[in-house]
Amino acid sequence: xxxxxLKVNGTAHTVDVEPLTPxxxxxxxxxxxxxxxxxxxxxxxxxxxxxxxxxxxRSCVTPCSNVxxxxxxxxxxxxxxxxxxxxxxxxxxxxxxxGFCQNGQIITAKVLLDKTPNPTDAQIREGMAGALCRCMxxxxxxxxxxxxxxxxxxxxxx
Amino acid sequence: MKAPSNIPxxxxxxxxxxxxxxxxxxxxxGPLAAGLxxxxxxxxxxxxxxxxxxxxLAAWIxxxxxxxxxxxxxxxxxxxxxxxxxxxxxxxxxxIAYDKTSCxxxxxxxxxxQGGSGGxxxxxxxxxxxxxxxxxxxxxLLEMASTKFAVPVAELAVSDALVTxxxxxxxxxxxxxxxxGKRFNVTLTGNNVDATTGxxxxxxxxxxxxxxxxxxxxxxPAKVNGSLKWAVDVKLPGMVHARNVKPxxxxxxxxxxxxxxxxxxxxxxxxxxxxxYVAVVCEREEQAIAASRQxxxxxxxxxxxxxxxxxxxYAYMRSATPTSKQGPTVKGDPDAALAGATTVVExxxxxxxxxxxxxxxxxxxxxxxxxxxxxxxxxxxxYGMRNGIAQFLGMPREQVRVVWxxxxxxxxxxxxDDAGFEAAYLAREIGRPVRVQWMxxxxxxxxxxxxxFTFKMRGGLDAQGRVVALDYNAQAADYCHVGYNxxxxxxxxxxxxxxxxxxxxxxxxxxxxxxxxxxKRTASQVVSLPLVWETPIRTGNLRDxxxxxxxxxxxxxxxxxxxxxxxxxxxxxxxxxxxATTDDSGFKRARSIAVVKAAAEAxxxxxxxxxxxxxxxxxLSGRGIGYSYRGQTVVAEIAEVEVNRRTGxxxxxxxxxxxxxxxxxxxxxxRRTIECGMLHSLSRALHEEVRFDGEKPTGxxxxxxxxxxxxxxxxxxxxxxxxxxxxxxRPDLPHYGAxxxxxxxxxxxxxxxxxxxxxxxxxxxxxxxxxxxEALKAARV
Numbered sequence: 001x002x003x004x005x006l007k008v009n010g011t012a013h014t015v016d017v018e019p020l021t022p023x024x025x026x027x028x029x030x031x032x033x034x035x036x037x038x039x040x041x042x043x044x045x046x047x048x049x050x051x052x053x054x055x056x057x058r059s060c061v062t063p064c065s066n067v068x069x070x071x072x073x074x075x076x077x078x079x080x081x082x083x084x085x086x087x088x089x090x091x092x093x094x095x096x097x098x099g100f101c102q103n104g105q106i107i108t109a110k111v112l113l114d115k116t117p118n119p120t121d122a123q124i125r126e127g128m129a130g131a132l133c134r135c136m137x138x139x140x141x142x143x144x145x146x147x148x149x150x151x152x153x154x155x156x157x158x
Numbered sequence: 159m160k161a162p163s164n165i166p167x168x169x170x171x172x173x174x175x176x177x178x179x180x181x182x183x184x185x186x187x188g189p190l191a192a193g194l195x196x197x198x199x200x201x202x203x204x205x206x207x208x209x210x211x212x213x214x215l216a217a218w219i220x221x222x223x224x225x226x227x228x229x230x231x232x233x234x235x236x237x238x239x240x241x242x243x244x245x246x247x248x249x250x251x252x253x254i255a256y257d258k259t260s261c262x263x264x265x266x267x268x269x270x271x272q273g274g275s276g277g278x279x280x281x282x283x284x285x286x287x288x289x290x291x292x293x294x295x296x297x298x299l300l301e302m303a304s305t306k307f308a309v310p311v312a313e314l315a316v317s318d319a320l321v322t323x324x325x326x327x328x329x330x331x332x333x334x335x336x337x338x339g340k341r342f343n344v345t346l347t348g349n350n351v352d353a354t355t356g357x358x359x360x361x362x363x364x365x366x367x368x369x370x371x372x373x374x375x376x377x378x379p380a381k382v383n384g385s386l387k388w389a390v391d392v393k394l395p396g397m398v399h400a401r402n403v404k405p406x407x408x409x410x411x412x413x414x415x416x417x418x419x420x421x422x423x424x425x426x427x428x429x430x431x432x433x434x435y436v437a438v439v440c441e442r443e444e445q446a447i448a449a450s451r452q453x454x455x456x457x458x459x460x461x462x463x464x465x466x467x468x469x470x471x472y473a474y475m476r477s478a479t480p481t482s483k484q485g486p487t488v489k490g491d492p493d494a495a496l497a498g499a500t501t502v503v504e505x506x507x508x509x510x511x512x513x514x515x516x517x518x519x520x521x522x523x524x525x526x527x528x529x530x531x532x533x534x535x536x537x538x539x540x541y542g543m544r545n546g547i548a549q550f551l552g553m554p555r556e557q558v559r560v561v562w563x564x565x566x567x568x569x570x571x572x573x574x575d576d577a578g579f580e581a582a583y584l585a586r587e588i589g590r591p592v593r594v595q596w597m598x599x600x601x602x603x604x605x606x607x608x609x610x611f612t613f614k615m616r617g618g619l620d621a622q623g624r625v626v627a628l629d630y631n632a633q634a635a636d637y638c639h640v641g642y643n644x645x646x647x648x649x650x651x652x653x654x655x656x657x658x659x660x661x662x663x664x665x666x667x668x669x670x671x672x673x674x675x676x677x678k679r680t681a682s683q684v685v686s687l688p689l690v691w692e693t694p695i696r697t698g699n700l701r702d703x704x705x706x707x708x709x710x711x712x713x714x715x716x717x718x719x720x721x722x723x724x725x726x727x728x729x730x731x732x733x734x735x736x737x738a739t740t741d742d743s744g745f746k747r748a749r750s751i752a753v754v755k756a757a758a759e760a761x762x763x764x765x766x767x768x769x770x771x772x773x774x775x776x777x778l779s780g781r782g783i784g785y786s787y788r789g790q791t792v793v794a795e796i797a798e799v800e801v802n803r804r805t806g807x808x809x810x811x812x813x814x815x816x817x818x819x820x821x822x823x824x825x826x827x828x829r830r831t832i833e834c835g836m837l838h839s840l841s842r843a844l845h846e847e848v849r850f851d852g853e854k855p856t857g858x859x860x861x862x863x864x865x866x867x868x869x870x871x872x873x874x875x876x877x878x879x880x881x882x883x884x885x886x887x888r889p890d891l892p893h894y895g896a897x898x899x900x901x902x903x904x905x906x907x908x909x910x911x912x913x914x915x916x917x918x919x920x921x922x923x924x925x926x927x928x929x930x931x932e933a934l935k936a937a938r939v
Binding site: 001017018021022025028029032033034035037038039040041042044045047073074075077078083087090091094095096097098099100101102103106121124125126128129131132133134135136137138139140141142 | 381
């Protein structure tokens with residue numbers, strides 16, 4: 001075991017774990033975060049996605065000792081009690097069915113829009129392709145991404 | 159309900175069978191009478207956990223002093239927003255604003271046993287007792303107000319949980335004030351929970367105000383801001399983590415376990431094994447994962463191959479001796495009609511095993527504290543899980559409770575059942591709360607599957623292109639179909655050798671349509687794979703258990719007949735639907751005609767025979783329709799496809815669904831359920847197949863077992879909510895189960911569209927690129 005310090009959603013935490021422990025288990029089991037979730041443990045589905053250095057990172061295959069930069073999780077997207085425009089768009093479009101994958105959908109969409117503020121339909125489809133959903137909410141996810149892009153462009157907090 | 163003014167109230171209440179008068183309807187004894195759990199001084203429930211009594215109003219509805227209401231219902235929400243729908247229905251009957259209500263679902267100690275989810279029955283069946291008890295609560299509250307103001311109920315008005323005296327609006331009282339923080343003490347009647355009723359009548363459809371609106375689903379904000387506590391999120395003091403070690407091949411038997419490789423791992427607690435069930439328990443989750451990978455287990459492969467390869471499956475099924483037969487059901491003389499037909503069409507179709515493949519692998523947390531067993535689970539049938547675990551562990555039911563919490567999509571009998579039993583068994587073995595979760599490869603390989611089917615169909619047309627005969631034969635590999643939460647069929651029981659003597663027979667089934675065909679035979683058989691128990695190729699209900707398979711064959715074949723008759727596929731179906739005028743009590747024929755028309759109109763269907771004229775382009779486009787029903791919910795779906803003739807890739811560019819489920823509770827939530835249900839079937843049409851070699855599944859993750867992705871999403875989906883009832887204003891317009899029917903016709907609609915685009919008929923699912931390309935090349939397209 002070794003002591004590892006992680007900065008998550010603006011707060012530093014020190015945990016005592018094996019260095020190769022996937023970040024996901026530290027976030028969930030040591031820090032009590034519920035946004036990132038286990039889906040495959042293989043980096044294939046996106047359920048565990050968090051944002052590190054502006055990249056949607058698969059925390060289930062990221063050793064916690066490798067993480068040097070701040071981690072943003074689903075819980076950290078809102079600012080001052082106001083949902084991120086992507087989250088608000090998800091509510092406005094009533095996107096989720098069961099909702100279990102939506103962490104991956106929302107984190108992936110947020111990163112996509114940070115890099116590509118005015119995505120084409122093709123860019124949305126390709127950019128979101130790594131985020132799986134077994135309820136198949138894709139159609140509404142894509143509508144919500146477009147809605148969020150409009151909100152952000154109009155000056156909504158990003 | 160109005161109390162007749164010429165009868166003294168006390169006598170009226172006696173006459174109505176209710177042994178309550180005025181304010182005594184609310185009593186402190188309510189919670190106990192309702193069977194609600196005892197609570198410790200600290201407020202924590204300590205057990206035992208008697209069944210909430212569905213014949214007590216207090217078990218269903220609590221009115222709080224702040225004039226809000228909580229509804230307790232014995233259902234679970236698999237993500238379609240049924241909880242929101244229940245609140246709408248009950249708020250409407252109670253006359254309280256939707257926003258003042260909340261809903262508690264599916265935890266066996268606090269909600270009556272309505273069976274959890276399944277069969278798309280939440281609104282259709284369970285919605286009725288919910289409406290009736292809410293109407294009864296309204297009646298009782300009005301009686302209480304009547305006593306308070308000493309005026310007949312008929313002279314009271316109620317709106318949004320506020321009762322007013324009609325002649326003197328200054329006299330008013332809220333529900334919360336009337337009940338004063340107490341619980342109802344009102345006995346209901348009914349032989350079973352579905353029949354639960356008071357004496358109040360539910361409102362006529364025309365009087366419903368909240369039903370038919372689309373309040374946003376209450377569960378969604380917490381799902382997008384990360385605050386929802388899911389079943390995967392429960393943490394308990396002293397909890398530990400377990401992972402299973404499954405047999406490497408189907409039917410393997412355990413020879414020995416060498417713990418030396420894991421004994422000194424950090425956090426190691428114990429290897430638990432019995433029969434062929436093996437699990438490792440550690441303090442931390444990642445430790446349990448590592449230990450389960452490093453544990454050395456020696457297995458003996460079975461002497462005989464447990465199943466054919468997935469490539470050989472259909473040949474195997476066609477030559478297998480059936481374990482059971484259904485039918486034949488014969489109308490007219492199909493053989494003579496086929497012999498005399500001008501044109502005879504014969505086709506065979508194949509559907510593979512397809513998995514639920516839950517987005518998160520099966521999981522549960524079991525707590526053995528206080529001599530009780532509490533299981534935190536997302537299993538959609540929490541009540542069955544409670545009973546099954548009690549039986550499995552030999553515990554009294556009252557000592558077991560299942561707390562239902564949200565989880566990944568259910569859509570039938572998933573491995574969530576199995577994980578609950580495993581967690582409970584391990585918790586008892588360890589004596590601490592144990593959380594178990596399957597890994598991705600376990601879930602994809604060992605989850606229950608929708609059964610594989612083969613079909614053989616023959617149809618005859620006369621010289622005018624009319625269908626004179628249809629002969630349908632189906633075979634399903636469905637022997638030993640696994641039920642829900644049965645203590646002798648869950649996987650841990652099988653692996654421990656606790657299995658029932660006679661496996662479930664399984665079923666195949668026949669098409670659901672209102673086509674009028676004069677000579678018809680339908681028959682089906684069930685066949686068994688060689689290995690029956692302890693196999694990952696095990697079947698369980700998957701979202702309309704056999705409907706997508708059967709409708710793929712049936713609606714593809716109707717299209718083949720239409721093509722043989724050189725008829726437009728919609729017009730051809732309309733002729734079959736209008737070939738008789740007899741209808742059932744739910745007007746299913748009239749409503750079938752209405753949805754087919756509505757789908758064609760919404761799509762902008764241009765009548766012509768399929769296939770269309772094929773041009774020289776790389777992208778070939780076409781459209782196809784499928785229609786079916788389940789119970790009284792009828793749907794017609796149209797797919798528009800683009801087929802790449804160089805790669806074989808199929809993109810379904812547009813989907814249309816015309817849907818009639820009777821009274822719609824929440825149109826916007828229903829639209830999304832329809833969109834997603836169609837895309838689930840699209841995933842089954844394009845991607846999903848359980849692949850296996852002769853001893854194990856070979857699809858173990860999202861690469862080797864692909865699923866629909868964002869890149870497959872149609873550019874446009876149109877949903878038309880049809881009310882095909884000939885008398886939409888009738889006061890009792892029922893609400894039917896909306897969900898599973900959606901999944902039935904879509905695969906055929908896609909196959910029919912591919913035929914329209916290319917002239918190539920695909921008779922085996924899924925339509926992956928390589929298979930489509932091979933078929934195009936074979937047909938020289």
